[in-house]
Amino acid sequence: MKHRLVTRSDFDGLVCAxxxxxxxLIDDIFFVHPKDVQDGVVDIGPNDILTNLPYVAEAHLVFDHHHSESERVGHANANHVLIPEAASAARVVYEYYSNRDGYPPLRVSDELMAAVDQADSAQYELEDILHPEGWTLLNFLMDSRTGLGRFREFRVSNYQLMMELIDHCIEHQDVDDILALPDVAERVALFREHEPRFIDQLQRCSRVVDDVVIVDLRDEDVIYAGNRFMVYALNPQTRVSIHVMWGRERRNSVLAVGKSIVDRTSPVDIGSIMLTQGGGGHVAAGTCQVEHADLERVLDRVIAEVATPRPTDTRRAA
Structure with missing residues (x-):
């Protein structure tokens, strides 16, 4: 019996597929938002395999690496394959099936597995942020937070492209072959075109509190597409970012919090902090959705909890 894969529409979800x-093992793929799974909006049953999503007891198997899930779920479950130290959900899937009898050898390139681990754990250097190429560029193109989907009617939808890329990643070992595909190349062109306007927008909409950079995009008519790590390259003195954005159909607001990948010394556990606000994540990144009336209060609290003065920083004590 084959299963349906339910996962996120990103590079990790792609490699899991x-x-x-x-x-x-699968004959159907359904891309979802994790909040919809957590809220029970998505119907999950015993035929479903979930990856990189909140745990649902009714699923056949759930593969994840978000450590906050162990706190949220509270106990171990036979169908919950959770490895918090894994760099990606794809790595959890790979390790699980590589060590089990009855399954064929997983013949996938080491380069692809290294790329998804690097992508989902954000192990990028400054040069990768400023001048992305190869698998790094493909990851940024697929990341919904890059925002390419807000612009231009592409020849195929993002969903169609994801489905095609599954086949392409099976067929092609060379990422340059994938980037040269017409439906990918047109997204590369738009990504490059938006970059200068994206950088200008980040600089206009940012403020810094202690070691935290807050990027409030709610008043922007157009949010340009760009690499989500650029904010750290532009603010190397900070260690945590908080993006404030409208939620779906402006029904609420979203706080997207992440640790800098330029300065990785922040000691805070972002996933646990987001969990207290109804969201989740892992040590280095997390999100929560907030009602409009509560936004300023929640934002102030999150800033206070993630901001940590450096040993030589006496500004808070003054």
Whole structure:
């Protein structure tokens, strides 16, 4: 019996799909938002395999690496494969099936697995942020937070492209072949075109509190597409970012919090902090959705909890 894969529409979800397709375990793929899974909006049943999503007891198997899930769920479950130290959900899937009898060898390139681990754990250097190429560029193009989907009617939708990329990643070992595909190349062109306006917008909409940079995009008519790590390259003195954005259909607001990948010395556990606000995540990144009336209060609290003065920083004590 084959299963339905339910996952996020990102690079990690893509590689999870590639692995499970190679194992011939899935015949359907459904891309979802994690909040919809957590709120029970998505109907999950015993035929479903979930990756990189909140745990649902009714699922056949749930693969994850978000440590906040162990806190939220509270106990171990036989169908919950949770490895918090794994760099990606795809790595959890890979390790699980590589060590089990009855499954064929997982023949996937080391380069692809290294790329998804690097992408989902954000292990990028400054040069990768400023001048992305190869798998790094493909990851940024697929990341919904890059925002390419807000612009231009592409020849195929993002969903169609994700489905096509699953096949392409199985067929092609060279990422340059994938980037040269017409439906990918047109997104590369738009990404490059937006970059200078995206950088200008980040600089206009940012303020810094202690070691935290807050980027409030709610008053922007157009939010330009760009690499979500650029804010750290532009504010290397900070260690945490908070993006404030409208939620779906402006029904609420979203706080997207992340640790800098330029200065990785922040000691805070962002996933646990987001969990207290009804969201989740892992040590280095997390999100929560907030009602409009509560936004300023919640934002102030989150800033206070994630900001940590450096040992030589006496500004808070003054």
């Amino acid at each position: 590639v692995l499970l397709r190679k194992l011939d």
